[in-house]
Amino acid sequence: MTKVTMTINGKEVSGDVEGRTLLSSFLREDLRMTGTHIGCDTSQCGACTVHVNGKTVKSCTMFAAEAEGAQVSTIEGQANADGSLNVIQQAFQDHHGLQCGFCTPGMVMTTAALLKINPKPSEQEVREHLEGNICRCTGYHNIVKAILAASGQDVSTIAAE
Structure with missing residues (x-):
């Protein structure tokens, strides 16, 4: 197990992951951020798209450990500060x-x-x-x-x- 720390939607989070844990799985299963969907697990559908350090990434193609220290934005962080839709x-x-x-x-x-x-x-x-x-x-x-x-x-x- 490896400890990873990243900033997701402006909040620092940490967790222990296996080396093979995908970023999409870390978001959904470990952090319970289920807005990032997993549709194909082969980077074809784009349902798992997030931003990592400002770049668009299909999170099913990136290991969680690769996001160590990164700024990650997910769909949960897209709403306005008051919770209304952006x-x-x-x-x-x-x-x-x-x-x-x-x-x-x-x-x-x-x-x-x-x-x-x-x-x-x-x-x-x-x-x-x-x-x-x-x-x-x-x-x-x-x-x-x-x-x-x-x-x-x-x-x-x-x-x-």
Whole structure:
């Protein structure tokens, strides 16, 4: 067992992990932060997306020990300080960018990273950035619409699907 310490959503946490413990498992099983979903365990679906030291990471592809000393952001840290939905989460709700909700945490985390580097992405740029995230329910149309809305762009002419 190895002791790991990292800062998650601004709070320092520690735990003992085996060398093979994935970051996704550490978050969900040890810390009970179940917003990070595990969909495929092969880095295909993106449901486990978090940010580690400001970079987007599929947490099922990283060992918890690799995050030693890191700054980790998860979906649980995305809400506003008062607990209300942040602009991305609210846009997903307002524009029906979710159905079953399983992929939503990963989509929100991927969107946050995109809007940090590109505050006003085009529809094509959004679609390209989402290539590592799979949604089996929505067909992506409303997810893309929600992301464009979260970026402050007018989506009133985009038809709902």
